[in-house]
Amino acid sequence: xxxxxxxxxxxxxxxxxxxxxxxxxxxxxxxxxxxxxxxxxxxxxxxxxxxxxxxxxxxxxxxxxxxxxxxxxxxxxxxxxxxxxxxxxxxxxxxxxxxxxxxxxxxxxxxxxxxxxxxxxxxxxxxxxxxxxxxxxxxxxxxxxxxxxxxxxxxxxxxxxxxxxxxxxxxxxxxxxxxxxxxxxxxxxxxxxxxxxxxxxxxxxxxxxxxxxxxxxxxxxxxxxxxxxxxxxxxxxxxxxxxxxxxxxxxxxxxxxxxxxxxxxxxxxxxxxxxxxxxxxxxxxxxxxxxxxxxxxxxxxxxxxxxxxxxxxxxxxxxxxxxxxxxxxxxxxxxxxxxxxxxxxxxxxxxxxxxxxxxxxxxxxxxxxxxxxxxxxxxxxxxxxxxxxxxxxxxxxxxxxxxxxxxxxxxxxxxxxxxxxxxxxxxxxxxxxxxxxxxxxxxxxxxxxxxxxxxxxxxxxxxxxxxxxxxxxxxxxxxxxxxxxxxxx
Amino acid sequence: xxxxxxxxxxxxxxxxxxxxxxxxxxxxxxxxxxxxxxxxxxxxxxxxxxxxxxxxxxxxxxxxxxxxxxxxxxxxxxxxxxxxxxxxxxxxxxxxxxxxxxxxxxxxxxxxxxxxxxxxxxxxxxxxxxxxxxxxxxxxxxxxxxxxxxxxxxxxxxxxxxxxxxxxxxxxxxxxxxxxxxxxxxxxxxxxxxxxxxxxxxxxxxxxxxxxxxxxxxxxxxxxxxxxxxxxxxxxxxxxxxxxxxxxxxxxxxxxxxxxxxxxxxxxxxxxxxxxxxxxxxxxxxxxxxxxxxxxxxxxxxxxxxxxxxxxxxxxxxxxxxxxxxxxxxxxxxxxxxxxxxxxxxxxxxxxxxxxxxxxxxxxxxxxxxxxxxxxxxxxxxxxxxxxxxxxxxxxxxxxxxxxxxxxxxxxxxxxxxxxxxxxxxxxxxxxxxxxxxxxxxxxxxxxxxxxxxxxxxxxxxxxxxxxxxxxxxxxxxxxxxxxxxxxx
Numbered sequence: 001x002x003x004x005x006x007x008x009x010x011x012x013x014x015x016x017x018x019x020x021x022x023x024x025x026x027x028x029x030x031x032x033x034x035x036x037x038x039x040x041x042x043x044x045x046x047x048x049x050x051x052x053x054x055x056x057x058x059x060x061x062x063x064x065x066x067x068x069x070x071x072x073x074x075x076x077x078x079x080x081x082x083x084x085x086x087x088x089x090x091x092x093x094x095x096x097x098x099x100x101x102x103x104x105x106x107x108x109x110x111x112x113x114x115x116x117x118x119x120x121x122x123x124x125x126x127x128x129x130x131x132x133x134x135x136x137x138x139x140x141x142x143x144x145x146x147x148x149x150x151x152x153x154x155x156x157x158x159x160x161x162x163x164x165x166x167x168x169x170x171x172x173x174x175x176x177x178x179x180x181x182x183x184x185x186x187x188x189x190x191x192x193x194x195x196x197x198x199x200x201x202x203x204x205x206x207x208x209x210x211x212x213x214x215x216x217x218x219x220x221x222x223x224x225x226x227x228x229x230x231x232x233x234x235x236x237x238x239x240x241x242x243x244x245x246x247x248x249x250x251x252x253x254x255x256x257x258x259x260x261x262x263x264x265x266x267x268x269x270x271x272x273x274x275x276x277x278x279x280x281x282x283x284x285x286x287x288x289x290x291x292x293x294x295x296x297x298x299x300x301x302x303x304x305x306x307x308x309x310x311x312x313x314x315x316x317x318x319x320x321x322x323x324x325x326x327x328x329x330x331x332x333x334x335x336x337x338x339x340x341x342x343x344x345x346x347x348x349x350x351x352x353x354x355x356x357x358x359x360x361x362x363x364x365x366x367x368x369x370x371x372x373x374x375x376x377x378x379x380x381x382x383x384x385x386x387x388x389x390x391x392x393x394x395x396x397x398x399x400x401x402x403x404x405x406x407x408x409x410x411x412x413x414x415x416x417x418x419x420x421x422x423x424x425x426x427x428x429x430x431x432x433x434x435x436x437x438x439x440x441x442x443x444x445x446x447x448x449x450x451x452x453x454x455x456x457x458x459x460x461x462x463x464x465x466x467x468x469x470x471x472x473x474x475x476x477x478x479x480x481x482x483x484x485x486x487x488x489x
Numbered sequence: 490x491x492x493x494x495x496x497x498x499x500x501x502x503x504x505x506x507x508x509x510x511x512x513x514x515x516x517x518x519x520x521x522x523x524x525x526x527x528x529x530x531x532x533x534x535x536x537x538x539x540x541x542x543x544x545x546x547x548x549x550x551x552x553x554x555x556x557x558x559x560x561x562x563x564x565x566x567x568x569x570x571x572x573x574x575x576x577x578x579x580x581x582x583x584x585x586x587x588x589x590x591x592x593x594x595x596x597x598x599x600x601x602x603x604x605x606x607x608x609x610x611x612x613x614x615x616x617x618x619x620x621x622x623x624x625x626x627x628x629x630x631x632x633x634x635x636x637x638x639x640x641x642x643x644x645x646x647x648x649x650x651x652x653x654x655x656x657x658x659x660x661x662x663x664x665x666x667x668x669x670x671x672x673x674x675x676x677x678x679x680x681x682x683x684x685x686x687x688x689x690x691x692x693x694x695x696x697x698x699x700x701x702x703x704x705x706x707x708x709x710x711x712x713x714x715x716x717x718x719x720x721x722x723x724x725x726x727x728x729x730x731x732x733x734x735x736x737x738x739x740x741x742x743x744x745x746x747x748x749x750x751x752x753x754x755x756x757x758x759x760x761x762x763x764x765x766x767x768x769x770x771x772x773x774x775x776x777x778x779x780x781x782x783x784x785x786x787x788x789x790x791x792x793x794x795x796x797x798x799x800x801x802x803x804x805x806x807x808x809x810x811x812x813x814x815x816x817x818x819x820x821x822x823x824x825x826x827x828x829x830x831x832x833x834x835x836x837x838x839x840x841x842x843x844x845x846x847x848x849x850x851x852x853x854x855x856x857x858x859x860x861x862x863x864x865x866x867x868x869x870x871x872x873x874x875x876x877x878x879x880x881x882x883x884x885x886x887x888x889x890x891x892x893x894x895x896x897x898x899x900x901x902x903x904x905x906x907x908x909x910x911x912x913x914x915x916x917x918x919x920x921x922x923x924x925x926x927x928x929x930x931x932x933x934x935x936x937x938x939x940x941x942x943x944x945x946x947x948x949x950x951x952x953x954x955x956x957x958x959x960x961x962x963x964x965x966x967x968x969x970x971x972x973x974x975x976x977x978x
Contacts, residue, residue, distance in 0.1 A: 066635060
């Protein structure tokens with residue numbers, strides 16, 4: 001298994017660490033907010049109002065080769081608890097599943113939407129995740145590029161179309177307006193679904209979906225520039241300490257027994273093999289803090305409080321450790337320095353190696369990190385090594401657009417909310433400006449990745465309450481407009 | 490090779506007989522207006538201003554199997570004659586090729602659009618037609634369902650996207666607005682392209698594209714009801730004669746040597762094997778007359794003039810023969826009674842056997858024809874026999890919509906002209922009502938299949954001139970709106 005270049009691992013991490021991580025804390029790693037799903041994790045045991053169903057799904061919607069006709073059992077979940085029923089044409093909220101087991105994602109803000117609008121809840125799993133495995137099993141599905149080859153966003157969107165049409169038909173709910181809701185990659189899917197399948201959903205709430213982080217639309221360093229801004233905006237001294245720490249790590253590593261010194265300092269369970277391991281790990285810590293800088297935990301503030309609050313005279317790396325200790329409980333016992341490796345058993349890795357090519361990279365002195373330019377050649381080589389296939393780095397903008405989005409969608413499309421929290425480094429690749437009256441950007445200065453989709457709590461800050469209220473109001477207008485048209489038929 | 494049921498053969502005929510048939514009369518069969526392309530017909534030799542190009546096209550845009558990465562040489566044509574150039578952001582008119590060699594279709598009304606708007610002409614061939622053959626050659630491409638399997642409308646649309654993006658890039662023409670123009674099936678593609686790829690074309694002129702003739706959106710008998718109306722509206726007596734002719738054919742066929750009597754009466758080059766052959770042939774004659782009831786020839790009027798103008802006392806079949814003689818020159822020499830057979834060497838037959846399933850059929854006494862209900866089971870059986878695959882008869886509405894189109898596209902999409910001539914029986918499956926201010930229906934009472942796209946002539950009737958003027962005016966507004974937005978960037 002190859003070790004991919006860091007930018008790639010980072011992209012893997014970031015989208016893997018989906019919004020829902022805040023929803024079921026039991027699924028979090030001890031590092032809070034960052035987790036790595038492997039497809040073999042068991043499904044979450046759902047409360048009884050969630051009904052598991054399976055649709056016999058076509059493996060290939062766009063070709064008609066004999067093997068295109070193969071089918072698999074595609075999992076989706078229904079929850080009727082709030083539904084007003086087909087007779088009243090009550091809405092259907094469709095969760096467009098992202099890169100994870102769909103059972104992990106049921107208890108988000110979508111429940112509140114359903115409760116508010118008497119909606120049916122329909123959660124659709126993304127193919128090749130959870131139980132929705134073509135070719136009968138995960139082992140079969142992940143055998144090689146031939147079996148993985150049907151894993152693409154276009155196929156997933158077509159899956160959603162098929163399931164929604166089928167569910168509506170089964171429930172005689174053809175007149176019920178469906179609204180797509182998705183988070184992170186699932187939010188990208190939700191917005192693309194509205195754009196490509198407007199006959200199936202009347203609108204989409206796309207939370208933290210960086211649909212513009214393809215090709216050259218968003219500056220490559222945007223992600224890390226925002227991370228840097230988050231830290232620097234919290235405390236200049238915190239930012240300075242982090243910025244200085246990289247060369248300090250190198251300096252110590254170069255000393256006799258330097259790696260051991262670093263291992264002891266950072267209390268690693270096993271000795272470091274390279275200083276890069278440590279640097280990669282720390283970068284992951286910072287970017288994940290920024291991406292998931294959500295209330296009530298606010299990991300950036302917590303990290304900086306530790307860094308800046310260390311006793312006077314503490315050296316740079318001592319402050320870095322103090323930052324980690326401040327952020328994470330349980331730091332006193334040893335811990336693993338993890339890195340992400342591209343794996344031929346990871347469906348998300350496959351997706352980043354085929355079409356979800358986000359060119360994230362940054363030069364010298366552009367951020368608080370050491371330079372790590374994006375290099376499509378290395379990226380391609382890694383993918384070739386692990387999967388035997390080469391990415392199509394420009395396909396997403398050809399298929400889904402993105403360039404000049406305001407002109408393109410200004411008089412086209414309707415009913416999409418692009419929700420973002422500006423502390424989320426992915427927000428830089430999101431839609432942050434209204435495109436038209438009904439393709440709108442709803443973002444908050446204080447929010448992070450998918451803040452709005454977290455299940456509301458009584459302690460939520462006002463800006464978050466206001467963001468969700470705004471989304472509810474917009475969705476309410478879509479549904480009202482739909483009913484008004486329905487009444488005239 | 491199986492003989493498919495008639496409705497299927499009919500569907501094959503009707504879309505095969507594309508608009509362009511009027512453009513290069515030398516390509517027409519002797520029956521004028523109806524022709525059957527085989528893929529092996531040679532390309533039309535184009536005037537020198539048409540440059541032939543080839544794009545290295547991906548065979549499978551939506552999957553990432555190793556064989557998805559195969560490529561083929563995809564033919565397209567450029568004509569710069571009228572183009573104002575990239576510096577002036579002059580437009581690009583993209584002909585979305587339909588089920589034929591793209592060289593047959595260059596000289597349509599699109600030339601006038603290019604001349605009017607200083608447009609670049611870009612004609613893109615549909616994969617598996619003409620020279621655009623995956624797997625290196627027609628023989629290879631048509632080997633079996635595995636090689637034909639990549640022939641689908643979605644792949645064709647993605648092909649168009651790739652070619653347009655590439656052409657724009659090569660010409661530094663990224664700011665040049667592209668407008669899709671298509672005819673019949675190509676018109677369906679043009680409208681779908683605008684709906685699915687709004688970032689690539691700013692609008693679409695879809696001529697005679699029955700995008701609503703799928704599933705249960707349009708009444709199955711609609712096509713033949715319009716044919717009947719065309720004839721009955723011309724002369725009630727003509728309609729009556731045709732309606733009575735079917736049982737008369739059966740009556741004579743049942744007599745001793747009846748088939749020989751019929752063969753002689755209709756002057757067939759070889760003796761009829763069944764009376765059904767003759768009936769099928771006559772049906773094709775009537776529906777083609779209606780579909781292509783264009784000026785200056787007006788085959789319906791001409792047929793009816795023959796039928797009604799036969800000397801008094803002429804019997805029913807004598808009148809039918811008189812109708813054919815009136816319509817076609819050269820009737821005095823013998824002629825072939827042709828029928829259409831589903832062929833595993835026909836790309837269009839493949840398309841009708843996979844996704845382009847138009848449920849055309851009609852019951853007893855609903856039209857001037859004998860009953861021929863649509864039967865999906867027979868249809869499926871025929872496709873299975875010939876290609877070894879089964880159709881997906883509901884897929885098109887899931888992928889492209891169609892149900893309740895006014896509600897769906899009322900606040901979604903923009904800049905589409907659905908042009909129709911109401912004498913065209915396919916118009917019944919077209920969009921005949923404005924959907925919004927900019928998704929509009931432009932139809933004429935007197936027009937037939939793709940009348941508007943025929944190259945203008947000084948003899949064109951006023952209604953046709955007016956229809957084209959209206960289209961020009963609408964497209965002019967699209968381009969003006971685009972330029973206005975461009976100026977503010």
